[in-house]
Amino acid sequence: DGGITQSPKYLFRKEGQNVTLSCEQNLNHDAMYWYRQDPGQGLRLIYYSQIVNDFQKGDIAEGYSVSREKKESFPLTVTSAQKNPTAFYLCASSIYSGNSPLHFGNGTRLTVT
Amino acid sequence: DQQVKQNSPSLSVQEGRISILNCDYTNSMFDYFLWYKKYPAEGPTFLISISSIKDKNEDGRFTVFLNKSAKHLSLHIVPSQPGDSAVYFCAATANQAGTALIFGKGTTLSVSS
Numbered sequence: 552d553g554g555i556t557q558s559p560k561y562l563f564r565k566e567g568q569n570v571t572l573s574c575e576q577n578l579n580h581d582a583m584y585w586y587r588q589d590p591g592q593g594l595r596l597i598y599y600s601q602i603v604n605d606f607q608k609g610d611i612a613e614g615y616s617v618s619r620e621k622k623e624s625f626p627l628t629v630t631s632a633q634k635n636p637t638a639f640y641l642c643a644s645s646i647y648s649g650n651s652p653l654h655f656g657n658g659t660r661l662t663v664t
Numbered sequence: 665d666q667q668v669k670q671n672s673p674s675l676s677v678q679e680g681r682i683s684i685l686n687c688d689y690t691n692s693m694f695d696y697f698l699w700y701k702k703y704p705a706e707g708p709t710f711l712i713s714i715s716s717i718k719d720k721n722e723d724g725r726f727t728v729f730l731n732k733s734a735k736h737l738s739l740h741i742v743p744s745q746p747g748d749s750a751v752y753f754c755a756a757t758a759n760q761a762g763t764a765l766i767f768g769k770g771t772t773l774s775v776s777s
Contacts, residue, residue: 557707584764586767591673591769592769593670593753593767593768593769594708594755594767595767596764596765596766599764609764639705641707641708648763649696649757649758649759649763650695650696650715650757650759652698652710652713653710653765654710655700655707655709656707657705657706657707658706658707660705
């Protein structure tokens with residue numbers, strides 16, 4: 552079954568710790584994305600990557616970092632510099648960036664206390 | 665500044681009636697528009713899209729209308745079913761490599777039986 556896998560579904564961390572969220576896809580898509588959802592805020596773009604070893608900042612990249620060493624994988628690190636890290640994080644992929652639909656994973660709920 | 669706006673946070677309709685969800689955009693470079701449906705604690709699922717060269721696209725019970733001069737699009741669901749109850753996101757992008765979808769804040773649709 553082709554799809555996007557995000558793990559874990561729920562993640563708890565103490566304030567001041569970095570945490571890495573996993574995202575893997577077997578759809579052979581070139582582009583991958585990270586969005587964050589907060590109540591009443593919709594989906595806001597954190598980072599995206601069009602191809603391996605390349606990525607661009609989205610609207611709210613501060614306090615986050617990514618890597619794209621393999622086509623299938625696009626992990627997101629939430630650093631201690633992110634002021635409000637508690638949120639629902641969504642990873643997505645598309646055949647290419649631009650006019651193609653995104654396919655989303657089921658998300659990771661990160662809670663930082 | 666929001667480039668994609670969904671001004672109605674919620675909408676309630678009766679089963680069998682039409683649901684109309686609205687979306688406005690400000691960026692005249694946008695030329696590809698999508699609607700996504702999202703259940704709590706899950707990733708959004710793609711519903712339907714429309715290119716700016718069209719003014720209507722239909723897929724079963726779902727129809728999207730695009731009014732470029734007004735920078736407005738709408739999603740019609742006919743007939744509405746209780747299973748349609750979810751959050752609906754409008755998204756837009758420009759047909760250029762290196763762009764990502766910009767999402768609205770969503771409209772929560774409740775369909776009562």
